[in-house]
Amino acid sequence: MKKIIYILIALVFISGYSQKGKGFELGYTSSKSSSLIQDKNFYLLTAIQNDKVISQMLENNSVFKTIFNKQQEELSSKLNSCKDSLSCLIKRYQFKEKELESIEEELRLLMRNKKELQNFVKNNLRSSGKYENFKNLSDTEFLLEAWQVCAKGMNRIMTVYGLGEAPQYAKMDSVSYDVHSEFYKGSVFMWADFLHNKKPIGNRLFFQESLDFSLSLLYMNHRDEVARYEPLEEIENKKAIANLKKVNFDAFDYASVLILGNGPENYQDRLSAIGKLNLQLGVLEYEAKKAPLIIVSGGHAHPFRATYCEAIEMKKELMNIYHVPEENILIDPFARHTTTNLRNASRLMIASQMPLDKKSIVVTNAKHSDYVGNANFNARCMVELGYLPTIILKRLNSTAIEFIPKIESLHQNPIDPLDP
Incomplete structure (x- = not known):
C-alpha cells in the first residue's frame, strides 16, 4: 500500500510528461549559444x-x-x-x-x-x-x-x-x-x-x-565551474548512462544511492576525512544491493576555488578502493551546497530517464543526515531555490533517508551562477 502511495505522489509531480519504458520521455527543447x-x-x-x-x-x-x-x-x-x-x-x-x-x-x-x-x-x-x-x-x-x-x-x-x-x-x-x-x-x-x-x-x-x-x-x-566536465553524458557519465538502459529497476528496492560530499579544507587533500566516511556509508547501502547505482555529488566548493572536484575524486575512490564498476557510478560535479546536492541528483535522474516514481536513498554522515531530514533544510530550499528539489520520505537509519526527485529541480537559478 505504501509503495502505491509513493508512486501516486511522484506521478503528481511528473504529470504532463509521457511515460517511456521504465523512465520518462520529457521531450524538452534546448536552445544553445556559444557559451x-x-x-x-x-x-x-x-x-x-x-x-x-x-x-x-x-x-x-x-x-x-x-x-x-x-x-x-x-x-x-x-x-x-x-x-x-x-x-x-x-x-x-x-x-x-x-x-x-x-x-x-x-x-x-x-x-x-x-x-x-x-x-x-x-x-x-x-x-x-x-x-x-x-x-x-x-x-x-x-x-x-x-x-x-x-x-x-x-x-x-x-x-x-x-x-x-x-x-x-x-x-x-x-x-x-x-x-x-x-x-x-x-x-x-x-x-x-x-x-x-x-x-x-x-x-x-x-x-x-x-x-x-x-x-x-x-x-x-x-x-567557470558550471561549464566544467560538460558534456557529462559524453564523458564522465557516458558508461553509466549506457548501462542504465540495461538495468531492471524492478529488481531493486531503490533507484539509486546518492552520496553527499564533504569537501576538504586545504589544497592538498582530494577528499576530507568525513567525505571518505560518507563514501563508506554509501557503499554499505550499495553492497546490500538496495540500488543498481551510486550517485556522487560535490563540485569545486571547498576550499575557496578548490583545485579538485569532489565528485570526480569520490568516483575515483569508489572505483579504486571499493571496486565499484564505473558503469554503476553517476557523478554530479557541480553542487556547492546541500540544496543543490539533492537538486542536481534529481536533474541527473530526470536526464538519464531513471524511474522517477521509484524511491532513492541519500546517504551522508549522521550529523549531516540529521540536517537533511530536518524541516530547516526544507525551509532553506524554499528560500534559496524557491521550491523543494525532492520529497523527503522515511529515515532508514542514522545516515540514510529515502527520497523521490521532483521535476521542479530542472528550474534554473542564476542567483547562484556557479551552479544555477
Whole structure:
C-alpha cells in the first residue's frame, strides 16, 4: 500500500510528461549559444537570441530600442568619465527599477498582441524545463518571471564579481580578486572598453551589453565551474548512462544511492576525512544491493576555488578502493551546497530517464543526515531555490533517508551562477 502511495505522489509531480519504458520521455527543447555558462544561467536570453523572429521583434521595438540606445550613450560617456570608479561604471550595466518596470509593461503588451511571442513561450520556454517552477502561471506571467530571474541574475553577478559584495556563501563563491586594487579596476575597465568599443557588433537586444559584461566578469574571475566536465553524458557519465538502459529497476528496492560530499579544507587533500566516511556509508547501502547505482555529488566548493572536484575524486575512490564498476557510478560535479546536492541528483535522474516514481536513498554522515531530514533544510530550499528539489520520505537509519526527485529541480537559478 505504501509503495502505491509513493508512486501516486511522484506521478503528481511528473504529470504532463509521457511515460517511456521504465523512465520518462520529457521531450524538452534546448536552445544553445556559444557559451554553456550563458545557457545554464540565462536560458531565456539564449532562446531569444536563437529565434530570429523574436529577436528582431525585440530589437525593432521602440521601447527596447530606447533602453538599448540610452545604455550605449551612457557607456560611451562613462568609460571615460568614471575614471577608476567601478561602481560608476557597473551601474551603467545594471538594470534599474524603472527600466525593469518599462520592460515588464512592454512584454505584457507584446504578449497580448504578438502571436509569435505567445508561441515562443508555449513551444520553447515551457517545454525547455528551465523555468519549471513557473509552470502553473499564465503564459504572460511565465515570461515575466523568467525575465525577472535573468535580470536579477545579471545584476547579482555584477554586484558580486564586479563590486565585490559578499555572496550568500562568501567563503566559497566570492570574487577572486581585491576589487579595490588598481589591477582589478583596470582589468574591468579594459574589458568594458573591449566589449563596448572593440568587440564586433552582434545583435542590438536590450539585454545584450549587460549579459556580455556579466559573463565576462565570471570569466575574468575564473568562475567557470558550471561549464566544467560538460558534456557529462559524453564523458564522465557516458558508461553509466549506457548501462542504465540495461538495468531492471524492478529488481531493486531503490533507484539509486546518492552520496553527499564533504569537501576538504586545504589544497592538498582530494577528499576530507568525513567525505571518505560518507563514501563508506554509501557503499554499505550499495553492497546490500538496495540500488543498481551510486550517485556522487560535490563540485569545486571547498576550499575557496578548490583545485579538485569532489565528485570526480569520490568516483575515483569508489572505483579504486571499493571496486565499484564505473558503469554503476553517476557523478554530479557541480553542487556547492546541500540544496543543490539533492537538486542536481534529481536533474541527473530526470536526464538519464531513471524511474522517477521509484524511491532513492541519500546517504551522508549522521550529523549531516540529521540536517537533511530536518524541516530547516526544507525551509532553506524554499528560500534559496524557491521550491523543494525532492520529497523527503522515511529515515532508514542514522545516515540514510529515502527520497523521490521532483521535476521542479530542472528550474534554473542564476542567483547562484556557479551552479544555477
